[in-house]
Each structure stands twice: as structure tokens, then as C-alpha cells.
Amino acid sequence: AQTVTQSQPEMSVQEAETVTLSCTYDTSESDYYLFWYKQPPSRQMILVIRQEAYKQQNATENRFSVNFQKAAKSFSLKISDSQLGDAAMYFCAYRSEFNQGAQKLVFGQGTRLTINP
Amino acid sequence: DVKVTQSSRYLVKRTGEKVFLECVQDMDHENMFWYRQDPGLGLRLIYFSYDVKMKEKGDIPEGYSVSREKKERFSLILESASTNQTSMYLCASDSGAGGPWGYTFGSGTRLTVV
Numbered sequence: 001a002q003t004v005t006q007s008q009p010e011m012s013v014q015e016a017e018t019v020t021l022s023c024t025y026d027t028s029e030s031d032y033y034l035f036w037y038k039q040p041p042s043r044q045m046i047l048v049i050r051q052e053a054y055k056q057q058n059a060t061e062n063r064f065s066v067n068f069q070k071a072a073k074s075f076s077l078k079i080s081d082s083q084l085g086d087a088a089m090y091f092c093a094y095r096s097e098f099n100q101g102a103q104k105l106v107f108g109q110g111t112r113l114t115i116n117p
Numbered sequence: 118d119v120k121v122t123q124s125s126r127y128l129v130k131r132t133g134e135k136v137f138l139e140c141v142q143d144m145d146h147e148n149m150f151w152y153r154q155d156p157g158l159g160l161r162l163i164y165f166s167y168d169v170k171m172k173e174k175g176d177i178p179e180g181y182s183v184s185r186e187k188k189e190r191f192s193l194i195l196e197s198a199s200t201n202q203t204s205m206y207l208c209a210s211d212s213g214a215g216g217p218w219g220y221t222f223g224s225g226t227r228l229t230v231v
Contacts, residue, residue, distance in 0.1 A: 009157065035219050045207065045222035091159060093219070103211075104150070104175070105220060107160040 002027045004094050006108035013082045014116050020067075021077045021111050023092030031097035034068065034075045035105070040088040048090070051075065053097075079113075087115045120144070123208050123223035130230050136195040138226050140208030147213030149191035150220065151175075151183065154205040163206075166191055167213065198230045 004025045013019035025034070036048040051059045051068050059066050063083075067076045079086055092108040124139040142149065148167050152160040152175075162175030164183040172183050180202060184192045191210075195202055205227050209220035 004159075006159075037219070043205070043225040045209075045220075047219045050219060095219075103148070103213075104162055104165060105160075105209075106162075107152075109157055109159040 002029075002032075002094050002096065002106050004092055004106050004108040006090075006092055006111050008111045009109070010112045010114070012114040012116055013079075015082055015084060017082055018078060018080045019082055019113065021079075021090050021092075021113065023075045023077070023108055025073050025075065025092075025094050025106075025108075027073070027094065027096075029096055029098070033095045033097070034066075035093040035095065036064070036066070036075075036077045037091045037093060037107075038086075038088045039091065039110075040085075045091075049077065082115050084115050084117065087113060089113075121208055121210055121221050121223040123206075123226050125226050126224065128226055128228045130195075130198050130228065132199060132230055134195075134198045134230075136198045136228070136230075138193040138195075138206055138208075138228070140191045140193070140223055141189050142191075142210040142221070143189065144210070144212075144221075145188065146210035146221075147188075148211050149185065150209045150211075151181075151191065151193045152207045152209065153177065154207055154225070160207060163193065198228075200230050202228065203230045204228060 032053045034051045038046045063080045093105045121142045150165040151163045166172045166185040182194045208223040
């Protein structure tokens, strides 16, 4: 079974600075997808960024980018120019390309990000 | 936009009560999921459904059951609530098309069992 590990329960960063959240995963599969979700105090889970394992190029969405290291099974999230609105719980998630029935997401433990003004 | 609606934002129930958590999605999605969220444990899958009346156990199904009589509605049932089921419950759906598409989530139900 696949597992996802986020080793940083909490992180903090000064507003306008850059922060990197870590995520590692364990799988024997070669085709899969990786996601970062954000959960602000409103509790609504928001998809921040996604990465297809077959793509070597790291995904980027505005201030958010990933460092995807397939061989190391590492998928970190970099937030540049941090803003107060980035404060949230962040979850890393894995999804297999091949699943019978429904394709389930496997989540990490989460990292709570605090932005200091 | 796809919308996933959970009927209650907060619930307080007594030990031993039968509890129903309701989830409705409005985009004809095939798959629906129930997760439980606890601090330090992340989101853990309780049950999921890939079609009407079809269900499969997730990683922590003990103490729970589900019902999917209509495509748009997926209910989580706590047959006899216990204090260790105090948690945040998140419902999600997806189209079933696979690919790099994540879920659409509801905004969660925070359940307290006293």
C-alpha cells in the first residue's frame, strides 16, 4: 500500500519570504499523480497544485511550485512571496494511475503553515 | 463549479446514538468518499463508493457504514456513536475519469460525541 509522509507538523515564515513544505511517499508504481491541498480555517479543501509522475518538468502555479524528485520519492511545495492568506493546513496526497473501482487519494499527516506579518 | 454539500457543519451527539452524516454532490460524479481528519493523522479513508449501491471499505471502516441509494447522495452512518469517533468528517467526490484530477471536497462536519 502507498504511504505519504509529511515530517513537518508545523512551519512558520515571515510574510513575503519563501517557505518549502516537505513530502515523501512510498510506492512501487511508476505511474501516479501527486497533489498539494490547502485547508484554510474555513475548512474548505482547495487544490493548490498537481504533478503527473511521467512529467519531468516541475509543476508551477503562480507563487506555488513543486520540486518533484521521482527517484527519491520526494514532492516538496515551495511558496514564494508568502502572503497572510497562505496560512493554512497543507496536505500532500498521492493517487495511483491504476486502481480498480475508484481512484483513492492517500494523504499525508499535514503541515500547519503560519505566516508572520 | 462542482459543489459538494455536507448537511451539518457541527454536530453534537450522545454516546450510543445512531448518527447520519449526509453528503450531496451536484455534478453527476461517479465516485464519492468519506474521510476522517484527525490532528497528526491527516485524512484517513473510511468508505468510498464508485456507483449507486456500490461501496468499498477504506482504511478505517470499523464502527461505520455507508449508504448510496442515489448517485448524488452518500451517507455515512455511525451505528452506535462512541467518543473515539469525535472527529472532523470530510466528504469528497470525483468524476471517475481518472487522470490528474483531484477531488472536490465538502466543507466538513465536526462531530463531537459526548
